[in-house]
Amino acid sequence: DAGVIQSPRHEVTEMGQEVTLRCKPISGHDYLFWYRQTMMRGLELLIYFNNNVPIDDSGMPEDRFSAKMPNASFSTLKIQPSEPRDSAVYFCASSFKGGFYEQYFGPGTRLTVT
Amino acid sequence: ILNVEQSPQSLHVQEGDSTNFTCSFPSSNFYALHWYRWETAKSPEALFVMTLNGDEKKKGRISATLNTKEGYSYLYIKGSQPEDSATYLCAFKEDNFNKFYFGSGTKLNVKP
Numbered sequence: 577d578a579g580v581i582q583s584p585r586h587e588v589t590e591m592g593q594e595v596t597l598r599c600k601p602i603s604g605h606d607y608l609f610w611y612r613q614t615m616m617r618g619l620e621l622l623i624y625f626n627n628n629v630p631i632d633d634s635g636m637p638e639d640r641f642s643a644k645m646p647n648a649s650f651s652t653l654k655i656q657p658s659e660p661r662d663s664a665v666y667f668c669a670s671s672f673k674g675g676f677y678e679q680y681f682g683p684g685t686r687l688t689v690t
Numbered sequence: 691i692l693n694v695e696q697s698p699q700s701l702h703v704q705e706g707d708s709t710n711f712t713c714s715f716p717s718s719n720f721y722a723l724h725w726y727r728w729e730t731a732k733s734p735e736a737l738f739v740m741t742l743n744g745d746e747k748k749k750g751r752i753s754a755t756l757n758t759k760e761g762y763s764y765l766y767i768k769g770s771q772p773e774d775s776a777t778y779l780c781a782f783k784e785d786n787f788n789k790f791y792f793g794s795g796t797k798l799n800v801k802p
Contacts, residue, residue, distance in 0.1 A: 607788060618794045619734075619779065632789050667733060678724055678736030679781075679790070 580682035582668050588688045594656040597685045600649055601670030609679060610643055610653050611667040619667070625651065626673070658689045692716055694782045696793035703770050704801050710766045711796040713780030717761035724781040725754055725765055728795065734779060737765075770800040 581600040589595055601608045609624040623633040628645045636643070640659070645651040655662055665686050669679040695714045703709050715723065722741045726734040738747040743758040751768045767774055777795040784791075 609790075619792045621789060621792075624788065626788065673788075676722060676739060676741055678726075678739050679734075681733035681735070683733050 580668055580670055580680050582666075582682035582685050584685060585683060586686045586688075588690065589658055590690055591659055592657045593689075594654065595658045595662075595687060595689075597653040597666050597668075597687070599651045599653070599668030599682060601651070601668070602680055603649065604672070605670035605680070606648075606673050607671045607679075608645060608651050609669040609671075610651070611669065611681075613665040613667060613684070622653070622666075655687075658687075660689045663687055663689050692782065692784065692791045694780065694791045694793040696778075696780060696796050698796060699794070700797040700799070702799045702801065705770060705772060707770050707800075708766070708768045709770055709798065710764050711778065711798075713763045713765070713782075713793055715761050715763075715780075715782040715791075716784070717759060719785040720758040720761075720782075721785040722783040723756060723763050724783070724790065725763070726779040726781065728777040728779055730776070737778075765796075767798070770798070772800045772802050774798060775800045 583598045606627050610622040611619050613619050622635045623643045625645045643653045665684045667684045668682045671677045671679045697712050725737040727737050728734040738754045740756040745756040747754050753766045756763045777797045779795045781790040781792045
């Protein structure tokens with residue numbers, strides 16, 4: 577398996593624009609997580625899905641953020657409108673069910689909002 | 691929000707030194723603890739998944755222990771090498787929820 581795939585790897589956009597980040601989890605994994613890494617807050621969970629259903633989105637910063645998982649092999653994280661404070665590295669991770677299984681992280685998307 | 695603390699924040703050792711650091715987590719409702727290794731400009735990679743009190747896991751020169759009753763886990767590196775330089779993260783999972791709480795990490799720098 578190719579591992580967790582994220583695209584794009586780098587995104588530079590202007591404030592106010594819509595940004596869509598994409599993730600393809602490892603085949604067979606039924607949990608998918610979206611994380612954001614910042615210098616101030618470290619690695620924080622934004623939302624996670626189980627069998628394509630959002631389970632906990634309490635980490636989503638505000639209504640400008642939304643995430644979907646239309647099928648088992650694809651998820652998106654959308655920011656609309658983007659703001660400079662959204663600049664961060666966004667990671668997607670997937671795992672088999674339960675805490676007994678480690679999470680596999682994608683390479684991340686570095687987002688810069690100017 | 692659960693508090694998962696790692697100490698020290700950073701560590702500088704010489705090649706060949708052995709070292710250890712700590713992850714502290716709530717001692718109630720424990721379900722699992724994960725350790726991850728995170729190299730600069732890469733993504734975190736799992737080292738260990740620990741689920742039972744008294745667990746001890748080993749992978750080469752790296753090992754980890756778990757004490758769920760007092761709420762801590764230790765990560766040990768024997769004979770550190772420059773390639774061990776990375777940030778080591780722990781992640782705590784509470785019972786009944788699949789949400790992981792990550793510590794802020796211990797950044798290890800091994801000088802040749």
